[in-house]
Amino acid sequence: MTHPPLALDRDGVCDYLAEVWPEAAGSFADGLVELEPGFARFVRRTGPADVRPGGTVSGPTLMHAVDEGGYALVLGHLGPAALAVTSHLSMDFLRRPTTGDLVVDVELLKLGRTQVPMAARVFVDDPGTPPVAVATIVYSRALVAGEG
């Protein structure tokens, strides 16, 4: 499957975020380890605040990481489009994640005119291991603020 070219490369995405969303820019500068047409890999370090009873990384932490990875891929393809928002996320948690860093691989499914659906898989530390979660995430391009 051929993918459309990127509008912004990895550094372009990080520079853009430093400008429009400085609070979040650090986690992208740190975690966006790969960005190419149709694909992004985002690493999210986890700490004690992300852990639930039983020593498992919490579900919301995984969802947050998937949302960040998807946002990076959307910005890469749409260029300066900070107003794109998540319109759908569906996630299946397959295995209790042991504590470790989350590796999120995101694949572009379609660069639609209004909707950008993506598929994501989440691994702990090593993307060669079975995924701990899979997700579908859809970003919605802002045509007119408040509409859609």
Next chain:
Amino acid sequence: MTHPPLALDRDGVCDYLAEVWPEAAGSFADGLVELEPGFARFVRRTGPADVRPGGTVSGPTLMHAVDEGGYALVLGHLGPAALAVTSHLSMDFLRRPTTGDLVVDVELLKLGRTQVPMAARVFVDDPGTPPVAVATIVYSRALVAGEG
């Protein structure tokens, strides 16, 4: 639809969390405003860290709030069951939430032997307004740790 009785009431859930998950107990003591058979209402205050460019509460903040509301309802029905984990979450974001407090209404769909599916709606400030998001969330009861 008749619901099974609660195993723990609102204060029982908060006391239990204070014991097993002190880091999270405060947000439940604060936000769990209603808990009855088959239903929980959870309020999550939002702050600057939850806001995205454009003045919208972020998707992960909404997902986190739904996950917390669902967890409270699961504990209410299962009793001391801290090891129950989210096994599925599907969320549709309907309207850009203006900044404000999130009100999450969670309804029990079934108290299954291994799976507890619930339906949730998220409002900003007032549950009489149109929901900003709807979700299905499933918690999985831990039969044996690591299994499922």
Next chain:
Amino acid sequence: MTHPPLALDRDGVCDYLAEVWPEAAGSFADGLVELEPGFARFVRRTGPADVRPGGTVSGPTLMHAVDEGGYALVLGHLGPAALAVTSHLSMDFLRRPTTGDLVVDVELLKLGRTQVPMAARVFVDDPGTPPVAVATIVYSRALVAGEG
């Protein structure tokens, strides 16, 4: 929650379908028992072809019924819009449906410019019993054929 008015009432939807999709018109004329702003009730009779080993109505039969109920509500609100298509369906099967007629209640969540999300519940025979399945279904309005 106030809903926008209907563009076509129940008979208008059935007449329109008789014209553009005669193969399907009969099941709507038969099954669309209620259509009002923001809500449709659709009944689908089941027969031996819909049953799986164990005497359960099959999952695809339930999904089909939800899709039909959602389509009726979309046509009611959008008027002659046969080209609207399902863009997302997420369904949780809660209880093994005994054989009987399926009652699908569909609620409009938003009449968006490009996306129309709805929530559905499926009952067997009697909508006063616990639902056998819940679903979120999104129809996409055709802006330009092939786009989206």
Next chain:
Amino acid sequence: MTHPPLALDRDGVCDYLAEVWPEAAGSFADGLVELEPGFARFVRRTGPADVRPGGTVSGPTLMHAVDEGGYALVLGHLGPAALAVTSHLSMDFLRRPTTGDLVVDVELLKLGRTQVPMAARVFVDDPGTPPVAVATIVYSRALVAGEG
């Protein structure tokens, strides 16, 4: 990712279905073109009854095909387990499928004790083209009939 071995191979699945579900056996004998550990390919021929206004294969036809492909993979891994039922299906429709045969590729995500989650992609005619839909489907193993 290594997958557990099959309990039944392709012919074993078809023979088993001929015995317990003769009404459906033909479509599997015809369409189950590949079955190996962790993967199934299922082809569903489409006809006039599957087409919607606009010349598009209907959403329920795609869902049905995914459900059949998933069922074949579940039987392959669980062996004679006709009572396994769909417990969740989430599907994103990406492109309007032109009329043609549907090719469904199903991948095992986990062979759980009670839940079997799978990821599926649907193509028209050629699995080398962009998918027209992606899905997550979960089958639930019947521990005790009516329970879960």
